[in-house]
Amino acid sequence: MSVIRSEGLAKSFHGKRAVAGVDLHVERGVVCALLGPSGCGKTTTLRLIAGFERPDAGRVLVGEKLVAGEGTFVPPERRRIGMVFQDYALFPHLTVESNVGYALGRSPDRTRVSEVLSLVGLERLAGRHPHELSGGEQQRVALARALAPTPEVILLDEPFSNLDAALRMRVRREMREILVEAGVTALFVTHDQEEALSLADRVAVMRDGRVEQEGTPEEVYGRPRTRWVADFLGDAEIVPGTAADGAVECELGRFPIPKELEGTVDVLVRPESVALGAGPAPGRDRSHEGVVVAREYYGHDQLVVVKLASGRRLRSRSMGFPIWHPGDRVRVWIEGPVNALAAEPAAAQATAISAADPGQ
Ligand code: ATP
Numbered sequence: 001m002s003v004i005r006s007e008g009l010a011k012s013f014h015g016k017r018a019v020a021g022v023d024l025h026v027e028r029g030v031v032c033a034l035l036g037p038s039g040c041g042k043t044t045t046l047r048l049i050a051g052f053e054r055p056d057a058g059r060v061l062v063g064e065k066l067v068a069g070e071g072t073f074v075p076p077e078r079r080r081i082g083m084v085f086q087d088y089a090l091f092p093h094l095t096v097e098s099n100v101g102y103a104l105g106r107s108p109d110r111t112r113v114s115e116v117l118s119l120v121g122l123e124r125l126a127g128r129h130p131h132e133l134s135g136g137e138q139q140r141v142a143l144a145r146a147l148a149p150t151p152e153v154i155l156l157d158e159p160f161s162n163l164d165a166a167l168r169m170r171v172r173r174e175m176r177e178i179l180v181e182a183g184v185t186a187l188f189v190t191h192d193q194e195e196a197l198s199l200a201d202r203v204a205v206m207r208d209g210r211v212e213q214e215g216t217p218e219e220v221y222g223r224p225r226t227r228w229v230a231d232f233l234g235d236a237e238i239v240p241g242t243a244a245d246g247a248v249e250c251e252l253g254r255f256p257i258p259k260e261l262e263g264t265v266d267v268l269v270r271p272e273s274v275a276l277g278a279g280p281a282p283g284r285d286r287s288h289e290g291v292v293v294a295r296e297y298y299g300h301d302q303l304v305v306v307k308l309a310s311g312r313r314l315r316s317r318s319m320g321f322p323i324w325h326p327g328d329r330v331r332v333w334i335e336g337p338v339n340a341l342a343a344e345p346a347a348a349q350a351t352a353i354s355a356a357d358p359g360q
Contacts (some may be wrong), residue, residue: 001064003028003185004049004153008058010209011044018044020209021058026153026202031179031186033196036206037232042189045206046155049187050083051076063152082146082184084156088138090130096141097126103148116144120178135163136171143175147182154179156188160195172199193233197221205229222270222337227344230268235303237274237314241267241340248340251310252288255338265340271317273336276304278322279329290314292328306332 004026011019019041026032034042047053049060051067051074059069062081067074076083082103090099100116101108117123120140130138139159146154159175160168176199179186190196196203197217204214213225224230227238241250243261248254250267257265276292290306293313297320304316304324314332324330 001028002026002061003063004032004187005061005064006045006049006058007061007069009045009048009055009060010057011041011048011053011055017209019048019055022206022209022211024204024211024214026185026187028185029180029183030201031176031188031199032202032204033200034187034189034204034206035193035196036191038191040206041209042191042206043157046157046187046189049153050081050155051079080149080152082149082151082154084139084142084146084154084159086158086161088130088142088162090138090141090145092130095127095129096122096133099130099141100145100148103145108148112148116148119147119182120144121174134167136167136174139163139171140174140178143178147178147184152185154184154186156186158189158191160190160192168195175199197233205232207232223339224268224341227266227268227341230339230341235271235315235317237269237271239267239269239312240343241265243340248338251308251312252314252332252334252338255334257338257340261340261342264343266343268339268341269314269334270336271303271315273334273338274306274314274316275333275335276306276316276318276324277331277333279331288332290330290332292324292326292330294326295324306330308332 002025006022006024009019009022022045034045036042044053048055054073055068060067062079066072067079097113101113104112117126120143122140125137160172163171172195200217202214203217203220204211205220207228213220213229220229221233224233230236239250239252241248243257243263243265246256246259248257248265248267290308292304293307294305296303299320301317302320306314306316308314
């Protein structure tokens with residue numbers, strides 16, 4: 001059963017479409033990420049679901065109840081939605097306990113306040129004020145406050161953007177555990193691919209006001225439906241190929257792919273599927289040999305750029321060892337999933353690549 005459902009949701013500001021027909025279904029107990037580049041309409045979608053904006057078209061259902069559209073508009077406080085804002089929006093003059101209690105009205109149920117504080121692991125800090133807490137602790141207070149009235153749904157707007165990189169990883173993990181333990185349905189907005197893939201059960205990838213693809217993290221990353229999604233979610237090598245009878249043939253070899261593709265295709269290989277070995281290829285086939293032209297070392301892994309005999313450059317991502325150096329001759333083979341997409345015209349590819357530019 002979908003606990004959050006939007007159908008044909010649209011919203012414009014000053015004549016410009018921010019959300020252009022969003023269809024989104026989030027099942028009960030699922031943590032879903034709304035992922036996309038800056039300005040694609042993620043926050044507006046979240047605000048439409050929360051009831052902070054009125055849709056121009058389409059409808060929103062929460063827990064199968066119509067809350068917006070078809071002449072209905074239920075205000076945010078009556079939608080059974082908990083909201084965690086980017087800046088947490090805690091009251092600075094109230095203690096942790098009172099901040100959480102505030103969500104439960106004038107005479108808050110103390111047992112419920114202790115229950116949620118214990119769920120987020122903050123019972124010991126109940127008497128502190130927000131300025132006496134770390135960023136991660138403040139975030140947990142905001143989450144406890146959103147969970148206190150046992151909402152049907154929790155919406156989180158870029159919940160980790162105020163935390164530094166090291167803390168973010170830990171808080172993400174903690175937050176996922178809390179959401180799963182609370183059994184709540186959650187939708188969070190992020191522009192961070194790694195965050196969406198590692199935290200969510202489902203990822204809805206948004207582009208230009210629409211959901212371009214929705215699926216498990218493995219599906220959207222491993223089987224992107226469009227070149228744009230492929231590029232947006234991570235590094236991707238695109239090699240021309242020919243598909244027939246459930247296989248694709250390209251200069252990297254022959255690989256199984258879904259049967260429905262035929263003819264000219266773009267073969268998509270993630271750098272972690274490109275394996276390297278020392279020395280030349282056995283036999284006389286030089287097609288899978290290359291020379292290392294660059295290497296970026298990241299500690300936990302490395303990205304090695306190899307130039308194949310054909311002149312094609314391929315990126316290979318692997319553990320931090322063995323250490324490759326520019327000039328090393330290597331064998332190159334594919335050891336992992338290969339995906340194919342119907343070939344896109346050059347103009348569309350150029351748009352896809354610039355749209356997926358990091359920094360957006
Ligand atoms: P970011 O990741 O940068 O927060 P986003 O994907 O959440 O971006 P939105 O905040 O939903 O995007 O904005 C979508 C578009 O709508 C943008 O072009 C933005 O400038 C515009 N927009 C959003 N809210 C308003 C508003 N209240 N008035 C005018 N324009 C708005």
